[in-house]
Amino acid sequence: MMMKKNIHLEINGEIKDLTVDVNRTLLEVLREDLNLTGTKKGCNQGECGACTVLLDGKPVSSCSLLAVKADGKSIFTVEGLAPEGQLHPIQQTFNEKGAIQCGFCTPGMILVTKQLLDSNPSPDEQEIKEAISGNICRCTGYVQIIDAIKALSDVTKK
């Protein structure tokens, strides 16, 4: 039998007490136990960024993190960005600028954008490119994603 452990997570501001197999990843627990399927499994190898969540505010690949390692930490997923039925300005701008095509990389891409803008409200183009460099998008060629993030920066908004 796989060993189980009790863990205590804050997910999108809500406290969750869970009992999980110690070999399960945070991605599996989010998707399978909590039905937070906005977090995607693209490669399960920590290479594509589709499974990105914010762990204590920092982007991590949830496919490469055991759920037990997230014990006591705060996790933020795409479902936490805006109240049901509303769009966060990042989500709104991504859609207006054509930054969304198939949508599979979108949740991860939006979360790294949130972390970037939280820590640096006026990123230049190079900083934007570097911030999203761990997130692969096969559809857009990144051009409209970069445009969307530029439009969200304080410099543009002023």
Next chain:
Amino acid sequence: MKEYKIVGKGLPRVDGPAKATGKAGYTVDVHLPGMLYGKILRSPYPHARIISIDTGEAEKLPGVKGIVTGKELHNVRYAFVDTPRYPADEQPLAVDRVRYIGDEVAVVAAESEAIAEKAVELIKVEYEILPPVFKAEEAMKEGAPLIHDEQLEGTSSWEQWGVAQKKKSGEAKSGANNISGHSRVSYGDVEQGFKEADYIREDVFDLKATAHCPMEPHAAVANFDAVSGTLHVWLSTQGIFLKRFFLSKTLKIPTAKIRVHHTYVGGAFGGKIDLFPYEYCAAYLAMKIKRPVKIELDREEVFMTTRQRHPMTITVKTGLKKDGAILAQDIRVIADNGGYRGSGPVVVFLCHGFSYPIYNIPNYRYEGFSVYTNNPIRGPQRGHGAPQIRFSLDSHIDLIARDLGLDPVEMMLKNVRVQGDVLPNGDVLNSCGLSECIEGAARAIGWKEKRRQFSTAEGDGRYRRGVGISVCSMFSGAMYYPFASSAVVKLHDDGSATLFTGAQDIGQGSYTTLSQVLAEELGICLEDVHVVAGDTDLCPIDLGSFLSGTALVTGSAVKMAAADARRQVLEGAAELLGVDDINELDTREKKIFARKEPERYVTFQQAIQTGVLRKGNPVIGIGYYKGYDKTDRYPSLAKGKGLFTGAYGFAAQAAEVEVDTWTGKVRLVKAVTFHDCGYPLNKTIVEGQIHGCASMGAGQALSEEIYLQKGQLFNPSFLTYRLPISTDTPESVEGIVASLEPSGPFGAKEVGEGSVAGILGAIANAVHDATGVRIKSLPITPDKLLPALLEVLV
């Protein structure tokens, strides 16, 4: 360009909010109560005979609910190409022989993925290793191991529709010398053309396999309702009706007893149209065990077993007049399609299909072979032959221009086709903005200022820049099952509309562009349109989102359905407004008004209510359009005869590169695409397609390569298969050329596919411009470029 109210605008995608919030459900997100998980045992050998399979230990494992091997499915055959000439050669699970590393041998369904994985490990297979062959040229030689020596009879999928080409007696047997497909086309007199030429040049080009890399891995969920005998499936696919047809044929149940349900598709790029063993197996297991079954491939399996782009060797010989006018061209293509036929006969036909719409060449000969090897299977990938043939032809044209001291742009403009041209197969270019594309791309890249012109590598520093250009074309739909697209527009009594379409939004934005077509034609707002799509029970037939036909073919069907609904609404309104002729009425923003007295109007709501009360008609509009309105059959792949597509999209692409002569690394500084898409139904979406194509092409030009050693894939991950990432993004310029295709809705035709092809040659030509070094093999990586640079520089 005519201004419309809704089409042409860069409106936000209708599926954007669902995707941005993580609410959009993909096949990988489907979870059904009581669902089992399937895993596939795959061959570790490139070529072997299966002596025995022992599933005893695996069956004893608690939680295992079913194991199937090829013996149970020995009479099931299917393939992307399935004609009397080229009979289906694939089976869901190998019966007695495996033909590539990754070939499916057995499938397990279990209570969890972990148990299924464990069970797969417990299956014992005894193999007798057979001699393999990995190079197409060697596979074609006498005495090479025959990969398919089985006697197959053609039972064409198309015969029941009466469009099958009959195999003629005396024709070479498919599979002899490992040849899986053959195309031969000629017109004019090539030998005479070469005799009359002032100058002749021949080059050989070499292209490696590449991967599609959709971000969503391939997955299937199946559930069988034994009471009604209906199979329910959720598939990550580009074509729900084609998949249903394949499943019906292989599972031997009527099409109406299979329902493909809608899911969002996390990218496809041609790699989600074939029927795959995992899909068949999920369905078969669900029917056998009577529980839902999900099979999701891992990323390594996606790389290895869900098709790759065909590696090719392409030889081009061209004869010209001194002024650069092309007199004769002879092209020979050898494509490696791996262990099964895949789309081999199609791709060797398409290399011709994407060659001849561009240059007007009076004497032309083309011959292409697709060949079996013990490599992974190759299939359609965005462009499907266009990247390979356009890279070769336009690298070759650039070399000729250098030899003759001509400007490649002027040489292209001298030879390209123009609107009104009739292609040798009879296709008419009713819209062709090729020259405008070339001129626009040259201008945007700074051709005159930046081109070094016949530079040698002398006298420069470490980093050298250069520019290059190439052109490409792509069809806008063709005759392929189910041969047509249709649409239903249902109006609600508040005046809003639901569009029922079988087209799949695979990221290309079809739900949005089709909604715009509907709203524009009917006279309502975009937010008044609701889309029901991707469900074979709810939606009328559709070609599917491949062959680049959605804008023109499905778009035309939607426009017709909207016009049909509009006419019915106008009939109700005419009565209310006291107008005799509905042509005196117009619609806008859910209102119907008299053209002459726009202040007099009734709402859609009033008109629809009147229609219901008077005649019981709630207004349902119907539209349909053939894959190609001028023909009822697909062209002969072997001879290239027969009409092919109703409209060609065109593009010219230019690149500026910077070469680090110390390391041989190439950086794409600027990418320019001018695309003739007929008319941009949604400007933002069209631009997104162009950027996405250019990025994929740039990856294939500079870094992407499936690396195989004796049939073993060595780079099945995003760390080792190097896709473009954000920091590789060049300055990107797009130009939209609106040639207004007469058969397209509002003039629209292809945009999402052709532009993957031109950037390859543009980059190779730019590298030559920068350094004087010509690389005739893709990708252009430092291991190829650096030795060549050293030869020139030292």
